[in-house]
Amino acid sequence: MVEIRKPISISDAVRRVMNFTRQGEVVVIPISKAYGHFLAEDVVATHNVPPFDRSPYDGYAIRAEDSREANINNPIVFEVIDVIGAGYVSNKEVGSNQAVRIMTGAQLPKGCNAVVMLELTKEFEQEQKKYFSINRSFLPGDNISLEGEDTKVGTVLVKKGTKINPGVQALLATFGYSEVKVAKKPMIGVFATGTELLNVNEPLQPGKIRNSNSYMVCAQIERSGAEAAYYGILPDNFEVSYNSLLDALDRVDILITTGGVSVGDYDYLPDIYKKLGANVLFNKVAMRPGSVTTVAEWNGKLLFGLSGNPSACYVGFELFARPAVRTLLFSQEPHLNKAQAILQADYPKPNPFTRLVRSTVTIQDGHLVVKPSGFDKSNAVSSLANANALMVLPGGTRGYEKGMKVNVLLLEDDVGCEWPWS
Amino acid sequence: MVEIRKPISISDAVRRVMNFTRQGEVVVIPISKAYGHFLAEDVVATHNVPPFDRSPYDGYAIRAEDSREANINNPIVFEVIDVIGAGYVSNKEVGSNQAVRIMTGAQLPKGCNAVVMLELTKEFEQEQKKYFSINRSFLPGDNISLEGEDTKVGTVLVKKGTKINPGVQALLATFGYSEVKVAKKPMIGVFATGTELLNVNEPLQPGKIRNSNSYMVCAQIERSGAEAAYYGILPDNFEVSYNSLLDALDRVDILITTGGVSVGDYDYLPDIYKKLGANVLFNKVAMRPGSVTTVAEWNGKLLFGLSGNPSACYVGFELFARPAVRTLLFSQEPHLNKAQAILQADYPKPNPFTRLVRSTVTIQDGHLVVKPSGFDKSNAVSSLANANALMVLPGGTRGYEKGMKVNVLLLEDDVGCEWPWS
Numbered sequence: 001m002v003e004i005r006k007p008i009s010i011s012d013a014v015r016r017v018m019n020f021t022r023q024g025e026v027v028v029i030p031i032s033k034a035y036g037h038f039l040a041e042d043v044v045a046t047h048n049v050p051p052f053d054r055s056p057y058d059g060y061a062i063r064a065e066d067s068r069e070a071n072i073n074n075p076i077v078f079e080v081i082d083v084i085g086a087g088y089v090s091n092k093e094v095g096s097n098q099a100v101r102i103m104t105g106a107q108l109p110k111g112c113n114a115v116v117m118l119e120l121t122k123e124f125e126q127e128q129k130k131y132f133s134i135n136r137s138f139l140p141g142d143n144i145s146l147e148g149e150d151t152k153v154g155t156v157l158v159k160k161g162t163k164i165n166p167g168v169q170a171l172l173a174t175f176g177y178s179e180v181k182v183a184k185k186p187m188i189g190v191f192a193t194g195t196e197l198l199n200v201n202e203p204l205q206p207g208k209i210r211n212s213n214s215y216m217v218c219a220q221i222e223r224s225g226a227e228a229a230y231y232g233i234l235p236d237n238f239e240v241s242y243n244s245l246l247d248a249l250d251r252v253d254i255l256i257t258t259g260g261v262s263v264g265d266y267d268y269l270p271d272i273y274k275k276l277g278a279n280v281l282f283n284k285v286a287m288r289p290g291s292v293t294t295v296a297e298w299n300g301k302l303l304f305g306l307s308g309n310p311s312a313c314y315v316g317f318e319l320f321a322r323p324a325v326r327t328l329l330f331s332q333e334p335h336l337n338k339a340q341a342i343l344q345a346d347y348p349k350p351n352p353f354t355r356l357v358r359s360t361v362t363i364q365d366g367h368l369v370v371k372p373s374g375f376d377k378s379n380a381v382s383s384l385a386n387a388n389a390l391m392v393l394p395g396g397t398r399g400y401e402k403g404m405k406v407n408v409l410l411l412e413d414d415v416g417c418e419w420p421w422s
Numbered sequence: 423m424v425e426i427r428k429p430i431s432i433s434d435a436v437r438r439v440m441n442f443t444r445q446g447e448v449v450v451i452p453i454s455k456a457y458g459h460f461l462a463e464d465v466v467a468t469h470n471v472p473p474f475d476r477s478p479y480d481g482y483a484i485r486a487e488d489s490r491e492a493n494i495n496n497p498i499v500f501e502v503i504d505v506i507g508a509g510y511v512s513n514k515e516v517g518s519n520q521a522v523r524i525m526t527g528a529q530l531p532k533g534c535n536a537v538v539m540l541e542l543t544k545e546f547e548q549e550q551k552k553y554f555s556i557n558r559s560f561l562p563g564d565n566i567s568l569e570g571e572d573t574k575v576g577t578v579l580v581k582k583g584t585k586i587n588p589g590v591q592a593l594l595a596t597f598g599y600s601e602v603k604v605a606k607k608p609m610i611g612v613f614a615t616g617t618e619l620l621n622v623n624e625p626l627q628p629g630k631i632r633n634s635n636s637y638m639v640c641a642q643i644e645r646s647g648a649e650a651a652y653y654g655i656l657p658d659n660f661e662v663s664y665n666s667l668l669d670a671l672d673r674v675d676i677l678i679t680t681g682g683v684s685v686g687d688y689d690y691l692p693d694i695y696k697k698l699g700a701n702v703l704f705n706k707v708a709m710r711p712g713s714v715t716t717v718a719e720w721n722g723k724l725l726f727g728l729s730g731n732p733s734a735c736y737v738g739f740e741l742f743a744r745p746a747v748r749t750l751l752f753s754q755e756p757h758l759n760k761a762q763a764i765l766q767a768d769y770p771k772p773n774p775f776t777r778l779v780r781s782t783v784t785i786q787d788g789h790l791v792v793k794p795s796g797f798d799k800s801n802a803v804s805s806l807a808n809a810n811a812l813m814v815l816p817g818g819t820r821g822y823e824k825g826m827k828v829n830v831l832l833l834e835d836d837v838g839c840e841w842p843w844s
C-alpha cells in the first residue's frame with residue numbers, strides 16, 4: 001500500500017515554508033560577546049568620523065601660509081610652542097611661524113591648517129627653545145583628516161540582520177555600542193527516528209548503524225546561527241514518540257526530526273502530524289535526494305521532517321530549515337548564496353528531477369570550479385568533510401558535462417541571498 | 423630623534439614568526455560540543471561503510487536467480503516469509519521463490535543477493551499468506567549497497583588540524599567518536615595603548631576617540647579559532663604598563679598590543695620589550711599599512727605589537743598572528759587562503775611598498791571580483807563591515823588598473839593555505 005504523494009517544485013516548497021517564518025526575539029549583550037551574533041538593530045554613526053580635524057601623521061601643526069616662501073634655498077624656521085600627544089588638546093593658539101608638535105591621531109590645535117611630517121623637518125634647539133626648519137611649502141588642508149570626511153553622524157552603517165564580523169565589531173566600539181541588541185539564538189530541537197540507529201557511544205551490532213544524522217544536523221543548526229537541543233532517538237512506539245515531540249515543541253522554536261517520513265511501514269511521522277493537527281505544508285518535493293522531505297506547521301512553529309538518508313537530510317536542512325533560522329535572526333537574505341561554477345565532472349545520465357549534490361567548490365585562476373564531494377566512490381565518505389556547496393542540477397532530458405557552468409549554493413558563506421530559486 | 427628601522431619583506435617577517443610558532447594542547451570534548459573546534463587527531467574509519475550488505479530501498483530481498491524467467495508475459499510469484507525493519511536482521515533463510523520484506527538501510531537476509539523495489543511489485547494475499555509478483559528479472563547485486571563499498575576500515579578520513587564542520591561531525595558520529603580530541607583554544611591577551619583612547623561606554627571628549635581596535639582584534643582572534651582576553655587600555659606610565667604586560671604573559675599563549683609601536687615620543691612598547699629581554703623578530707615591514715608592526719618572542723611566547731591605526735592593526739593580525747594561532751590549532755595550512763580576483767577599481771599611483779587593502783570580494787558570473795572596502799570615501803567606515811579579503815598589491819613603479827588580475831587573501835575562508843607569499 002504505497003501512499004501516493006504529489007511532488008511540488010523546490011521553489012514552491014521553500015515559498016510555503018517562508019509563509020510561516022517569523023522574526024525572532026531581541027536580547028541585549030555586552031559588546032565583548034557580540035562577535036558572531038546577528039544584529040537586531042541597525043548600527044548608526046553616533047558622531048562624525050573623524051570626530052574632529054586630526055593629524056594622520058606624527059609631525060608639526062602649522063599655519064600653511066607661514067610656509068609659502070619655503071624652498072630648498074630658503075628654509076623657513078618655526079618655533080615649537082607646545083607638544084601634545086594623541087588624546088590631548090593644545091590650549092595654546094599658534095601664531096606666525098609657530099608650531100605644535102602633534103602625534104598621529106591628535107586633534108589639530110586652534111589656528112593651524114596643515115601638518116608637516118616629522119621626516120620633512122630639521123629639528124634644532126637654541127637657548128632652550130625648540131625649533132625646526134622646512135624647505136618646502138604646504139597648502140591649507142595638507143595632511144589633515146577633516147571632521148566627518150569618512151562618515152557623517154546619523155548614517156546607517158550596518159543593517160539589522162547582519163552577522164557581526166570583526167569590521168562590524170570595530171564600528172560598534174567606535175560608536176559607543178557597549179551593549180548590543182542582537183537576535184536571540186533560536187532553539188532548534190532534534191530527534192532521530194530509525195530502529196536501525198545506535199547511539200554514538202554504542203558498539204556496532206549486526207544490521208545497525210550509529211546515528212550520525214543528528215550530530216550532522218546539530219552542526220548545521222549551529223552553522224546557521226541557532227542553538228541545537230538534541231533529544232535522542234525516538235523509540236519504535238507511536239504514543240511515546242508522540243508525547244516526546246509534544247513535550248519538545250513547548251521548549252523549541254523549530255523542531256527537526258530525521259527519518260520516519262518515507263512511505264515505509266515503519267515511518268510513523270505522518271501519523272504524528274495528523275494526531276497533532278499539524279498543517280502539513282508538503283510531503284514530497286521534486287528533487288533528489290530529499291524527495292520525502294516533509295514540513296508541517298503547528299501553532300506557529302515549523303516542524304521539519306527530514307529524510308533519514310544522510311545526504312537528503314543534509315540538503316533538506318539547508319534548503320528549508322536554514323532560511324527559517326536566518327529569518328528568526330532578522331536576516332533579509334536568509335537563503336544560501338548562489339553562484340556559478342564550472343563543472344569538473346561528467347553527469348551523463350539525464351534525470352527528470354532537480355538534483356542537489358553535496359560538492360566542493362574551489363577557486364582556480366580566479367573562477368569557481370565544482371566537483372561532487374562523493375565523486376570518487378572510494379572516498380565518498382571522507383570527502384563529505386570537504387563539502388562546502390550544493391550543486392544544483394536542474395532535471396531534464398539531458399545530462400551534464402565537464403566544463404559546463406552550473407549553479408552552486410555556498411554553504412560556508414555567511415552573507416546569504418534573498419532568493420536563489422527561479 | 424627618529425629611530426632608523428630597517429624594513430624587511432612580508433615573507434621574511436612571516437617566516438621569522440613561523441620559526442617561533444608551536445602546536446598547542448589537546449583536550450577531549452563530547453561530540454555534541456565539537457562543531458567549530460579543530461581536530462587534534464586524524465579521523466579514521468573504525469569499520470567498513472556500509473558495515474554490511476544493505477538495501478538502499480524499501481522493497482523485497484530475493485535470490486536473483488529465481489527472477490530469471492520473469493517478464494511482462496510471465497510474472498513470477500514470491501512468497502513473503504518475513505518482514506524486517508531497518509536495524510533488524512532476519513533469522514530466516516530465504517529459499518526458492520521466497521522473499522523478505524526489507525526497509526531502506528536494512529541488512530540483506532541470508533541467501534538473498536538482490537532487492538526488488540516496492541514500486542515494481544504487485545502484492546497480494548492468499549490463505550493468510552503474503553505474496554507478490556514481478557514481471558522483470560534481476561541480477562545478483564542489483565539494488566544492494568555492498569559492505570565497504572564507500573570506505574574500508576582503517577582509512578584516514580579527515581586530517582588532524584581540520585576545522586570540524588557538519589560533514590566531519592557526521593563522520594565522527596558514524597565511527598563512534600563520542601569523545602573527540604580537539605585543540606585547546608589558545609588564549610590570546612589583548613591590551614590597547616594610546617592616550618587618545620576612551621572606553622566604549624564613555625562619552626566622546628575633545629581630541630579623544632573610543633578604543634575600537636581591541637574589540638576588532640578580539641573578533642579577529644575568535645574568527646581565527648582562539649579565545650580573546652581583553653585586558654583594557656594601558657595607562658601612560660611605563661612601570662605600570664610593564665608590570666601589566668608581565669602579569670598577562672603568565673596567563674596567555676600569545677600577547678597582542680595595539681598602538682605604541684611607532685617611533686613617536688609616546689610609544690613606549692620598544693622599551694618594554696627591551697626591559698623584558700624579549701627577542702624582537704622585526705619592527706619594520708616593507709608594507710602599507712602596518713609598516714611599524716613589531717613582533718617579539720619571550721620565553722617561547724609571541725608578542726605582537728600591532729599598529730594603533732585600525733587598518734594596519736587589522737592587517738597585522740591577519741598576516742602575522744593568525745598563522746601562529748592556527749599552528750597552535752594543529753593546522754598545516756595556517757595562512758590566509760590566496761586566490762586571484764579581477765580588480766574593479768583603478769589604483770593609478772605607484773607605491774614602492776606592497777599594499778594590503780581591506781577589500782570586498784564578490785562572485786560575478788563564476789569569477790572573483792574585488793573592490794577595496796573603503797573605496798568610496800563617503801562610506802569608508804561602513805564598508806569595513808563588508809571586508810572579506812585583503813587585496814595584495816605588490817610595490818613597484820607602476821599603478822594598478824581596473825580589470826587587472828590581483829591576488830587576494832580570503833578572510834572568511836576556514837581552509838587556509840600552506841604559504842601564500844612568494
